[in-house]
Amino acid sequence: xxxxxxxxxxxxxxxxxxxxxxxxxxxxxxxxxxxxxxxxxxxxxxxxxxxxxxxxxxxxxxxxxxxxxxxxxxxxxxxxxxxxxxxxxxxxxxxxxxxxxxxxxxxxxxxxxxxxxxxxxxxxxxxxxxxxxxxxxxxxxxxxxxxxxxxxxxxxxxxxxxxxxxxxxxxxxxxxxxxxxxxxxxxxxxxxxxxxxxxxxxxxxxxxxxxxxxxxxxxxxxxxxxxxxxxxxxxxxxxxxxxxxxxxxxxxxxxxxxxxxxxxxxxxxxxxxxxxxxxxxxxxxxxxxxxxxxxxxxxxxxxxxxxxxxxxxxxxxxxxxxxxxxxxxxxxxxxxxxxxxxxxxxxxxxxxxxxxxxxxxxxxxxxxxxxxxxxxxxxxxxxxxxxxxxxxxxxxxxxxxxxx
Amino acid sequence: xxxxxxxxxxxxxxxxxxxxxxxxxxxxxxxxxxxxxxxxxxxxxxxxxxxxxxxxxxxxxxxxxxxxxxxxxxxxxxxxxxxxxxxxxxxxxxxxxxxxxxxxxxxxxxxxxxxxxxxxxxxxx
Numbered sequence: 356x357x358x359x360x361x362x363x364x365x366x367x368x369x370x371x372x373x374x375x376x377x378x379x380x381x382x383x384x385x386x387x388x389x390x391x392x393x394x395x396x397x398x399x400x401x402x403x404x405x406x407x408x409x410x411x412x413x414x415x416x417x418x419x420x421x422x423x424x425x426x427x428x429x430x431x432x433x434x435x436x437x438x439x440x441x442x443x444x445x446x447x448x449x450x451x452x453x454x455x456x457x458x459x460x461x462x463x464x465x466x467x468x469x470x471x472x473x474x475x476x477x478x479x480x481x482x483x484x485x486x487x488x489x490x491x492x493x494x495x496x497x498x499x500x501x502x503x504x505x506x507x508x509x510x511x512x513x514x515x516x517x518x519x520x521x522x523x524x525x526x527x528x529x530x531x532x533x534x535x536x537x538x539x540x541x542x543x544x545x546x547x548x549x550x551x552x553x554x555x556x557x558x559x560x561x562x563x564x565x566x567x568x569x570x571x572x573x574x575x576x577x578x579x580x581x582x583x584x585x586x587x588x589x590x591x592x593x594x595x596x597x598x599x600x601x602x603x604x605x606x607x608x609x610x611x612x613x614x615x616x617x618x619x620x621x622x623x624x625x626x627x628x629x630x631x632x633x634x635x636x637x638x639x640x641x642x643x644x645x646x647x648x649x650x651x652x653x654x655x656x657x658x659x660x661x662x663x664x665x666x667x668x669x670x671x672x673x674x675x676x677x678x679x680x681x682x683x684x685x686x687x688x689x690x691x692x693x694x695x696x697x698x699x700x701x702x703x704x705x706x707x708x709x710x711x712x713x714x715x716x717x718x719x720x721x722x723x724x725x726x727x728x729x730x731x732x733x734x735x736x737x738x739x740x741x742x743x744x745x746x747x748x749x750x751x752x753x754x755x756x757x758x759x
Numbered sequence: 760x761x762x763x764x765x766x767x768x769x770x771x772x773x774x775x776x777x778x779x780x781x782x783x784x785x786x787x788x789x790x791x792x793x794x795x796x797x798x799x800x801x802x803x804x805x806x807x808x809x810x811x812x813x814x815x816x817x818x819x820x821x822x823x824x825x826x827x828x829x830x831x832x833x834x835x836x837x838x839x840x841x842x843x844x845x846x847x848x849x850x851x852x853x854x855x856x857x858x859x860x861x862x863x864x865x866x867x868x869x870x871x872x873x874x875x876x877x878x879x880x881x882x883x884x
Binding site for chain 2: 540666683700
């Protein structure tokens with residue numbers, strides 16, 4: 356086993372060697388511009404892009420023409436929200452989203468608010484799930500968009516997307532889904548799920564960084580978007596710019612592999628995740644699961660270790676790459692807004708650790724992580740005044756803390 | 760976040776980690792911070808003849824908070840109460856090469872020193 360062990364696959368994934376092999380020729384001998392219509396270099400590139408578009412569309416049950424290439428899911432989210440609001444502004448000025456969305460959706464929504472758009476941020480339940488009834492109640496005649504993520508990037512909770520899609524359809528509202536963490540990990544069917552716009556990206560599914568897609572429905576209804584980037588009119592005029600053919604080829608190959616291995620891979624991920632969870636829970640008390648116990652991504656485990664602070668845990672796990680919802684690990688110095696939205700105290704948000712399993716993790720690595728996590732938490736609890744107080748029977752919630 | 764070697768050393772080999780019985784007359788205890796803010800420090804001193812003969816800490820917080828309190832116990836030992844009270848957070852920042860976002864850890868350590876001394880003095884009254 357090699358250290359450091361990478362277990363942060365929600366942040367990014369390594370490129371699958373099969374993906375890299377597919378990409379390499381398109382950097383050198385097959386370097387054509389897919390928009391060059393009058394020579395073989397262009398035709399070759401165009402064919403490669405068409406093939407990739409088919410591979411990507413197949414994974415989500417879409418038509419290849421409905422795939423718009425972008426630089427990644429952040430751009431896709433921006434294009435979906437801003438492009439739709441610009442196009443449908445006369446129809447309405449209200450959008451509905453949830454508090455646990457990725458910042459690419461939340462910050463875009465905040466910018467739109469500055470431009471006069473009204474935004475409803477729906478709460479989630481204790482497991483992180485958006486309630487479709489809340490969406491139904493929030494819809495007004497001015498509502499033009501519902502944007503709810505498929506699976507959360509921190510806690511892995513999977514939302515009832517098909518139900519939300521049916522609701523959106525019945526109320527005549529366009530439905531955008533940020534499926535960055537879901538695509539390639541769980542079955543996605545834009546038809547069955549009633550999704551009209553969907554963001555996803557290459558580097559979360561063992562493809563390259565710098566490439567993503569926005570699925571844009573062409574019929575029932577035909578969704579129109581104002582472009583954010585003007586130019587040569589690529590991608591049905593919605594996203595101009597020369598297509599990065601090698602990245603697109605890699606993205607396509609990554610989708611093809613995900614489609615082939617998903618049944619087996621998701622089972623393996625669940626087995627590894629349960630092994631990790633059980634291994635830790637057997638050795639440590641007062642460890643809490645964040646997110647839904649079963650309605651969650653196969654590869655996600657998010658735990659709060661009471662009485663210890665997340666950044667100090669990461670420091671102890673220096674040969675393991677995981678991430679924390681602690682304030683100290685964020686640029687904003689605020690603990691994770693996702694975990695706080697679950698209604699647990701901020702103290703448990705500071706204590707949260709996210710394990711993101713991936714295709715290349717092994718049982719041996721999981722066992723090593725269990726061992727190191729247990730050692731680190733025990734050491735830090737030994738050092739923690741909160742653990743000591745709790746063991747003395749003091750209820751920490753009744754303590755008068757000396758705040759700054 | 761890249762830590763200085765001194766922070767890493769205090770994290771790996773905390774000095775004077777532990778607790779004294781807080782009801783003992785010659786022990787002063789300071790607890791500062793709050794769990795929801797992500798750091799709580801407990802600093803304790805044992806005083807004999809006006810001098811701090813021993814010190815202990817327990818800290819819930821990031822590596823810099825742990826290192827700041829560990830360092831504080833090292834510096835307090837052997838000092839008189841008046842001398843220990845003069846320890847400044849900026850000296851802790853300098854010694855541990857704390858980056859700007861971690862300065863609050865040193866402030867917390869200074870507060871904990873003062874709180875422990877105040878607690879001891881209160882007991883003597």
